Amino acid sequence: xxxxxxxxxxxxAQCQAVSSDAPALLxxxxxxxxxxxxxxxRIAWLISECGLSPHSILAVTFTNKAAHEMRSRxxxxxxRPANTMWVGxxxxxxxxxxxxxxxxxxxxxxxxxxxxxxxxxIVKRVVRELGLDENEWQPKQAQWFINAKKDDGLRPxxxxxxxxxxxxxxxxxxxHYEQACRQSSLVDFPELLLRAYELLRDNTHLREHYQSRxxxxxxxxxxxxxxxxxxxxxxxxxxQNAITIVGDDDQSIYGWRGARIENIHKFQHxxxxxxxIRLEQNYRxxxxxxKAANAVIAxxxxxxxxxxxxxxxxxxxxSLYAAFNEQEEARFIAARIQDFVNQGNxxxxxxxxxxxxxxxxxxxxxxxxxxxxxxxxxxxxxxxRAEIKDTLAYCRLITNSNDDAAFERxxxxxxxxxxxxxxxxxxxxxxxxxxxxxxxASVVIDEGLLPARAKNGLETFQMLIKNLASExxxxxxxxxxxxxxxxxxxxxxxxxxxxxxGLARKENLQELVSAAREFDADEFGYNLEDxxxxxxxxxxxxxxxxLSHASLxxxxxxxxxxxxSVQLMTLHSAKGLEFPVVFMTGMExxxxxxxxxxxxSDDLAEERRLCYVGITRAMKKLYLLHAEKRRxxxxxxxxxxSRFIREIPKSLIEEVRLNAxxxxxxxxxxxxxxxxxxxxxxxLGQMVEHPKFGAxxxxxxxxxxxxxTIQINFESVGPKRLVLxxxxxxxx
DNA sequence: CTCCGTAGCGTTTTT
DNA sequence: CGCTACGGAG
Numbered sequence: 195x196x197x198x199x200x201x202x203x204x205x206x207a208q209c210q211a212v213s214s215d216a217p218a219l220l221x222x223x224x225x226x227x228x229x230x231x232x233x234x235x236r237i238a239w240l241i242s243e244c245g246l247s248p249h250s251i252l253a254v255t256f257t258n259k260a261a262h263e264m265r266s267r268x269x270x271x272x273x274r275p276a277n278t279m280w281v282g283x284x285x286x287x288x289x290x291x292x293x294x295x296x297x298x299x300x301x302x303x304x305x306x307x308x309x310x311x312x313x314x315x316i317v318k319r320v321v322r323e324l325g326l327d328e329n330e331w332q333p334k335q336a337q338w339f340i341n342a343k344k345d346d347g348l349r350p351x352x353x354x355x356x357x358x359x360x361x362x363x364x365x366x367x368x369x370h371y372e373q374a375c376r377q378s379s380l381v382d383f384p385e386l387l388l389r390a391y392e393l394l395r396d397n398t399h400l401r402e403h404y405q406s407r408x409x410x411x412x413x414x415x416x417x418x419x420x421x422x423x424x425x426x427x428x429x430x431x432x433x434q435n436a437i438t439i440v441g442d443d444d445q446s447i448y449g450w451r452g453a454r455i456e457n458i459h460k461f462q463h464x465x466x467x468x469x470x471i472r473l474e475q476n477y478r479x480x481x482x483x484x485k486a487a488n489a490v491i492a493x494x495x496x497x498x499x500x501x502x503x504x505x506x507x508x509x510x511x512x513s514l515y516a517a518f519n520e521q522e523e524a525r526f527i528a529a530r531i532q533d534f535v536n537q538g539n540x541x542x543x544x545x546x547x548x549x550x551x552x553x554x555x556x557x558x559x560x561x562x563x564x565x566x567x568x569x570x571x572x573x574x575x576x577x578x579r580a581e582i583k584d585t586l587a588y589c590r591l592i593t594n595s596n597d598d599a600a601f602e603r604x605x606x607x608x609x610x611x612x613x614x615x616x617x618x619x620x621x622x623x624x625x626x627x628x629x630x631x632x633x634x635a636s637v638v639i640d641e642g643l644l645p646a647r648a649k650n651g652l653e654t655f656q657m658l659i660k661n662l663a664s665e666x667x668x669x670x671x672x673x674x675x676x677x678x679x680x681x682x683x684x685x686x687x688x689x690x691x692x693x694x695x696g697l698a699r700k701e702n703l704q705e706l707v708s709a710a711r712e713f714d715a716d717e718f719g720y721n722l723e724d725x726x727x728x729x730x731x732x733x734x735x736x737x738x739x740x741l742s743h744a745s746l747x748x749x750x751x752x753x754x755x756x757x758x759s760v761q762l763m764t765l766h767s768a769k770g771l772e773f774p775v776v777f778m779t780g781m782e783x784x785x786x787x788x789x790x791x792x793x794x795s796d797d798l799a800e801e802r803r804l805c806y807v808g809i810t811r812a813m814k815k816l817y818l819l820h821a822e823k824r825r826x827x828x829x830x831x832x833x834x835x836s837r838f839i840r841e842i843p844k845s846l847i848e849e850v851r852l853n854a855x856x857x858x859x860x861x862x863x864x865x866x867x868x869x870x871x872x873x874x875x876x877x878l879g880q881m882v883e884h885p886k887f888g889a890x891x892x893x894x895x896x897x898x899x900x901x902x903t904i905q906i907n908f909e910s911v912g913p914k915r916l917v918l919x920x921x922x923x924x925x926x
Numbered sequence: 927c928t929c930c931g932t933a934g935c936g937t938t939t940t941t
Numbered sequence: 942c943g944c945t946a947c948g949g950a951g
Contacts, residue, residue: 257940285941309941383941418940451939550937555943572939609927746941766938788937804938827936828942 200239200271204231211471212236213243218465220458221440224502225487225810226478226772233414233440234264237279238271240410248279250409252430255283256418258747260770264414280408284423285383286746288390292381293734293742295400299393302379304594304738307745311578312599313337313382319602320370323625331363339364340371344384345420345452347391377630378598384422391426405432416441416461420452424460437465443498444491447766447804449796458498476502478772478813480509486816486842487809493841494799502810511848512816514839519823520553520780524560527777530817531760532564534775541567545761545773547808549786553779554762561760571763576749581688581699582706586744588678592663593738596630605631608687611651616644620652658682671736672711679703715739765808776812778805781820782833805838818847822907832907834881834891876904882923887911889926 201209208228211221212235223229237253240246255261265281280287289307296303308316317340318333343353350369355361375381381389394401411431413419416439419427431437439461446455454460462468476484484502491497517523531544546557554570561568576582584607590600605620606612623643624634635652638644644652662681666674679685688699715736761773765786780786786805791797809816818839824831839847876882880892890908902918 283941289941307941310939386941448939450937552936552943606927611927613927748941764938785937790937800938825942 198243200235200242204228204235205475207471207473207475208232208235211473212239214469214471215244216467216469217436218461218468219436219438220461220468220470221438221473222458222470222498222500223440223442223473224476224500225442225445225807226476227473227502228477229440229442229473230260230264230267230414232473233412233438234267234271236438237264237268237412241272241276246409248276250407251279251412252287252408252410253279253281253412253414254287254427255281255414258283258286260414261286283746284419284426285386288386288426289742289746291390291393292386295393295397298397298400299389301381301389302594304735305379305381306590306594306597306600306738307386307742308375308380308382308599309578309745309748310337310383311583312380312603315602316374316380316599317367317371319621320367320374323621324367324370326363326367331367336364336367336371340368341382341384342452343368344382344388345422347388347422347425374598377628378596379594380597380599387422387426391422391429394426394429401429401432404430405435408435410436410438412438412440414440417443417446417455417458418448418453419457420454421457424454424457428464437461442500444494444500444803445769445807447769447800447807449800472500474500474502476504476810479504479810480506480814482509482511482846483809483812483816486512486846487806489843489846490802490809490838490841491806494802510815512818512842512846513850514818514847515820515850516835517819517821520556520821520825521560523779523819523821524557525563527557527779527817527819528560528564528566530777531561531566531775535566539774541758541760543774544777545763545768545771545775545811546777546779547763547765547768547811548779549765549788549804551764553785557762557779567757567759568762569757569759571761571767576702576705577744578748579699579702581684581702582744584684585675585679585682585703585706586741588659588662588682588684589675589737590741591632591659592666592674592678593735593741595632595659595663598624598631601631604682605655606651608683610654611647612655613648616648616652619643666737671713671740672707674737675710676707679707710740713740713743765804768811769807772811772813774813775815775817776808777817777819778808779819780824781818781836781839782824783836784831784833785824785826786836786838802838805836832909832911834889834907834909876923876925881926882906883926884908884916885922887914890914 201212204212205228208231211219211232221229221232223232233253237251240251241248253261253264255264261282265276265279268279268281269275280290282290292299292301292305296305314333314337317337318328321328321331321333321336343349350365350372353361353365353368355365375385394404408430411427413427418441427437439458441458443455443458446453449455462470479487481504484504488501515523515526517526527546531541534544535541548554548557551572558568558570577586584604587600587603590597591604595601602617605617620631620634620638623629623638624631627634627637629637635656639649639652642649658681662678665677669677685700685703688703689696691699713736715734765778784792787798787801791801820833820835820839822832824833876892881889882892883889884906887906887908888910890906892904892906903915904918904921904923905915908914
């Protein structure tokens, strides 16, 4: 037994992972197996035991939350700050590199970051400018295309369209979009990564500098990395440095966003000396819950393989409840939560998970009816609010008047007599003379291309921005923001809004001012004190830093954290969290697995991983719910039970009835029936096809002999009772 | 420019 | 069903 303080209280596999001296280490960390703990302890180990300087450590995560948590846990373990250690998100670190070496990356030193909203606006404009029909060539789709290509490290010139009209058109949009971004010194999220990659790839001096600096690179949630992230990691760590990657192939749920689960296999392949350690002991859930999770995920192929276990006890059976409809599903949950709380527990110990956001509405209503406090994850985040984005758009114009995205956003907000038509004139001129909107505006005024009223508006706008820019030089960041809010007329405009809305907006704007007051560029690593040979260009403007910060850390989704409340969220946002009691709702075919992911086997496997993630969120008690009837987009549907439920051993489930509960149920079976099997080898819960009614699930067998009937829940027409002898059923 | 009516559409989300 | 985005009327 190792008695080293850093290795204390770790199990054997964890100790091995923390103290491994392998140059390439892969830690396959199952849900709830102490993944973050291992990562944090390993870094502390490297510093205090292997004598590595924090300066030579690079740790990468996906979310800001994870990055902050990691740094503070390392520091508290070490008992001292480790400022020189690079800990951050892929995007945050890429941004840091680009700021420090803007010239080498061929970027304007005041470049700003586009969020997906701004990005879509620019794509839309490009599509329009190319004279393409927006219905045929949807900007959303083009945006998706561009991002997917960037995630794969492809520039327009790298794309072979081979005469394919779709690819050719999309590539052309991509190319023009790139041009527009360059014009305005704007960088979107995937561009941050791609640029940072190209920077190191094409600049030997810089690459060698960072390779000799970072002796150990650690990556969290490796299953979520995309192609460019993987290549960036490879580039920055070079051949001589150690890499630790931590991840769980079974929890890869972002394939649709470019994440490459294969990167884990690739890592093993690229590093012949790679050591693999599995963390399979789970400290979160009961063995019942783990068995269910293991059984479900076992249906996927190509896994690296892992079996979660616990030394804890069995705990309660998983409860399965078949509700009549979604309202009843919600009421059942609310009642259970109320019971749970009445027994002396907290609301915050309960989480309600769903596949898609639309499901939350009915759940909210049921909770509201019982006055159960709840908190919804997701939704608008602080820096995404319209009033905040408007204010920041003015600030961006102060920093860089050629920022077309910002220009378009506020040119007529608040209204100053500039309609669609006037803006179109500016836009056209900007395009034909290859100018930014701001530059084009001056030309339009000089050449008298606008009616008097619009011309006035445009001039007022220009004066305003120039005025703000000159004031900016003598003001503190927070004073400036405050001044912008006032002088732009935004505050006045919002206060005119009726109801609470205007006031809420005013409060948010005040919060923005305090955020600016507390903002410290150095603290967020925007100024780099120790780049050594690779020189830092001059000190970053605090406003530029604040704007980048706003884009990179959009802030929390609104919620009063201190209040004890039930947690509502999608299965995706539940990843990484845990709750004593978990309700998984809408366990129905076409909802979960989602209809759009049922055809393709890779998509289906990802849905299954999502289910695995959901199940493993539960610590003590798991409820699975499905409705026999569900209103979807105003239409009644009769969904069949999710295949994932059928993948859980029946011995782990008890079916909840309204007044009693029976263990070892068959799905939808009456309590009196004691066999799963009916005549003709048909089984309860089985999918069958009827020539007239289509597909359905067998609910029950009744009677015997020639009068025997079968009850089937059809997708098209709902539950029906048929005489078995005449029903021409084919199993499917 | 603002307001209102309707056509169209409808996973998952962080940076 | 309920939201958004856009187009026409005032």
